[in-house]
Structure formats: structure tokens, C-alpha cells
Amino acid sequence: MIPTFSSADFFAILPELIVFIMGMVVLLFDLFGTGRSTRNLAYLTLITLLVAAYGEVLLLGGNLSAFGGILVSDDYSVVFELIFLTVSALTVLVSMRFLEDRQAGSSTR
Numbered sequence: 519m520i521p522t523f524s525s526a527d528f529f530a531i532l533p534e535l536i537v538f539i540m541g542m543v544v545l546l547f548d549l550f551g552t553g554r555s556t557r558n559l560a561y562l563t564l565i566t567l568l569v570a571a572y573g574e575v576l577l578l579g580g581n582l583s584a585f586g587g588i589l590v591s592d593d594y595s596v597v598f599e600l601i602f603l604t605v606s607a608l609t610v611l612v613s614m615r616f617l618e619d620r621q622a623g624s625s626t627r
Contacts, residue, residue, distance in 0.1 A: 530577070530585075532573045536566065544559055556614070560611075564611070571603045574600050578593055580592075
């Protein structure tokens, strides 16, 4: 028996899909980028997290059940995912300063 998925199933995991796809894009830019600017990658990551947070806000009040009941998106899970996205954004902001300090220190040696 082949399972069938609807667009509502993928709407329920939209924020996770955004973070996954853009995470791969950031990794590829870091790997093949010529400028090696960590600041630009950090900004791209922050934009990604902001868009994913907007996707989470769209899920508020939806109480969706997706993929045959395997995944449930209710207000409780959305709030926790917003907390995780916020902590991730703060981590990126702190990391930007750390990487700049580290790069500045390594160029003087």
C-alpha cells in the first residue's frame, strides 16, 4: 500500500523544510564561496530563521495532524519551536562576534 500525502501534510512541516533547505544552501555557500564572509552567511541564516518563525506563526491555532497522524502541530509545539528558533538566532548572533574576533586574532600571527 502506497501512502498518499496532501499539501496540508507538507504545510505542517513547512518551517522545518525551510530550515533544512536553507541550511543546505548555507553549507554549500560556505563550501564553494569565494569571499568566505562569515558575516554574510550569518545574515542568511538569520533571515532563514526569521522566515521559519513566520511559518510557525502561520501554524498557530491550526491544530494540524499530518502524515496519517504521525505528526501533530498544535499551539504547544509551535510555541516550543518558536523558542528553539529564537535560541538559534541568538546563537548565530553570538557566533558572529566570536568568529570575527577569532579571524582578527589569527591574521596577526
